[in-house]
Amino acid sequence: MNVLANIRIVLARPIYGGNIGAVCRAMANMGLSDLALAGAGAFDQVEARKMACWATAILEGSRRVATLAEALGDCALVFGTTARLGLYRQHTRTPREWAATILAAAQAGRVALLFGPEDDGLSNEELAQCHHLVRIPSTPEYPSLNLAQAVMICAYELYAASGAFEPLPEKSPLAESRMKERLFAMWEEMLLEIGFMQPDKAQHMMLGLRRIFARGALSEDDVRILMGIARQTRWYAHQPRSRPPG
Amino acid sequence: MNVLANIRIVLARPIYGGNIGAVCRAMANMGLSDLALAGAGAFDQVEARKMACWATAILEGSRRVATLAEALGDCALVFGTTARLGLYRQHTRTPREWAATILAAAQAGRVALLFGPEDDGLSNEELAQCHHLVRIPSTPEYPSLNLAQAVMICAYELYAASGAFEPLPEKSPLAESRMKERLFAMWEEMLLEIGFMQPDKAQHMMLGLRRIFARGALSEDDVRILMGIARQTRWYAHQPRSRPPG
Numbered sequence: 001m002n003v004l005a006n007i008r009i010v011l012a013r014p015i016y017g018g019n020i021g022a023v024c025r026a027m028a029n030m031g032l033s034d035l036a037l038a039g040a041g042a043f044d045q046v047e048a049r050k051m052a053c054w055a056t057a058i059l060e061g062s063r064r065v066a067t068l069a070e071a072l073g074d075c076a077l078v079f080g081t082t083a084r085l086g087l088y089r090q091h092t093r094t095p096r097e098w099a100a101t102i103l104a105a106a107q108a109g110r111v112a113l114l115f116g117p118e119d120d121g122l123s124n125e126e127l128a129q130c131h132h133l134v135r136i137p138s139t140p141e142y143p144s145l146n147l148a149q150a151v152m153i154c155a156y157e158l159y160a161a162s163g164a165f166e167p168l169p170e171k172s173p174l175a176e177s178r179m180k181e182r183l184f185a186m187w188e189e190m191l192l193e194i195g196f197m198q199p200d201k202a203q204h205m206m207l208g209l210r211r212i213f214a215r216g217a218l219s220e221d222d223v224r225i226l227m228g229i230a231r232q233t234r235w236y237a238h239q240p241r242s243r244p245p246g
Numbered sequence: 247m248n249v250l251a252n253i254r255i256v257l258a259r260p261i262y263g264g265n266i267g268a269v270c271r272a273m274a275n276m277g278l279s280d281l282a283l284a285g286a287g288a289f290d291q292v293e294a295r296k297m298a299c300w301a302t303a304i305l306e307g308s309r310r311v312a313t314l315a316e317a318l319g320d321c322a323l324v325f326g327t328t329a330r331l332g333l334y335r336q337h338t339r340t341p342r343e344w345a346a347t348i349l350a351a352a353q354a355g356r357v358a359l360l361f362g363p364e365d366d367g368l369s370n371e372e373l374a375q376c377h378h379l380v381r382i383p384s385t386p387e388y389p390s391l392n393l394a395q396a397v398m399i400c401a402y403e404l405y406a407a408s409g410a411f412e413p414l415p416e417k418s419p420l421a422e423s424r425m426k427e428r429l430f431a432m433w434e435e436m437l438l439e440i441g442f443m444q445p446d447k448a449q450h451m452m453l454g455l456r457r458i459f460a461r462g463a464l465s466e467d468d469v470r471i472l473m474g475i476a477r478q479t480r481w482y483a484h485q486p487r488s489r490p491p492g
Contacts, residue, residue, distance in 0.1 A: 142274040
């Protein structure tokens with residue numbers, strides 16, 4: 001079962017078509033598809049389609065209803081978002097803290113995430129219809145996010161927590177110590193041969209080089225490239241030259 | 247030291263003023279302030295100011311440079327964002343995976359996060375100037391995020407990892423078992439008194455009620471409200487009535 005299909009984004013009284021479109025795109029990016037617009041006025045359809053980009057199917061499939069009650073009626077759990085503090089807003093948690101609860105509830109029934117209008121967010125009456133409150137981390141000086149940005153962060157946290165995203169497998173495993181010791185031996189021989197260091201200074205210099213190569217993890221592919229450089233340097237150094245090197 | 251001040255957002259060849267403004271607002275939300283625009287054309291300034299909202303100071307303070315080299319020259323570490331896979335793009339990690347590395351590097355020097363243009367992202371030449379690659383989790387069917395949304399998610403992950411965000415303290419602690427037992431005793435008396443249950447069924451019914459109240463964590467404030475209901479119900483039931491209840 002795809003739990004993300006059971007999560008509805010509800011925009012209360014949204015104003016700007018551009019934001020509504022951007023919400024659709026953000027939802028598509030994060031695997032959501034159920035959008036309801038409650039009490040939306042006549043917004044700019046051209047702007048909405050433009051910002052929805054390839055996600056116009058979500059815009060076209062969205063339900064437009066007059067009241068919040070219609071948008072939330074079939075939802076088992078309603079999460080309201082708020083940037084402001086104060087009355088009714090004490091018990092907020094972050095989207096990341098709520099993600100597991102939301103996904104677990106979406107296994108059993110429909111869950112709504114409710115977002116207020118661009119200018120002043122959800123009213124107290126609207127907040128009262130929410131079972132839980134979400135507050136997105138942001139700076140105290142500038143806590144108010146753009147509507148579509150707020151939807152994106154909530155959707156992103158749900159998608160990340162859903163386990164649907166598969167990171168790319170690292171193609172080359174980390175090189176083991178044995179392999180790296182062969183690398184250092186090859187570089188030591190090479191650096192001695194080209195006269196970069198004298199035998200009595202070799203140990204000291206090799207410690208510096210080991211430190212450099214230890215600053216980040218080396219994959220087997222990385223080690224093969226570095227071995228190749230040592231090999232090629234020695235080969236090139238042995239080539240007959242038409243004139244002595246400058 | 248504020249590490250976020252050492253993190254620069256670099257937009258390579260951005261096209262739309264609205265996106266540039268929305269990037270400014272997202273940065274302000276997440277405590278970032280250093281913005282560079284590399285190779286930007288003549289974008290819509292009105293749209294940019296509108297979407298920047300209260301964050302026009304970041305727009306006005308942004309550096310406009312011709313080449314990426316100028317934007318990145320004083321950065322110790324450069325992270326490039328890419329939605330596409332393939333050549334040069336194998337070693338990506340998510341913004342959350344990179345966040346600790348980025349913040350640690352920003353303690354010591356400047357770090358750049360680089361974002362490509364809206365239409366096709368960073369070129370191979372631009373990716374070659376990055377030390378590490380970032381890939382934002384998104385659906386395989388629809389991986390391409392709006393530019394400002396991509397900036398927001400990266401900025402949000404950095405802000406969240408920086409520890410700057412302080413969650414609101416829960417005002418009321420969780421109620422302890424002792425207090426909840428007093429609550430159940432009060433409800434049992436009350437429910438017997440109003441005849442909701444008979445004494446021989448009381449234990450069974452109380453198990454049901456305990457289960458209901460155990461579905462979510464109850465704070466001390468919650469328990470006090472529920473105790474008040476039991477108390478008031480008994481008080482009201484004892485009041486003389488002018489006529490028998492219907």
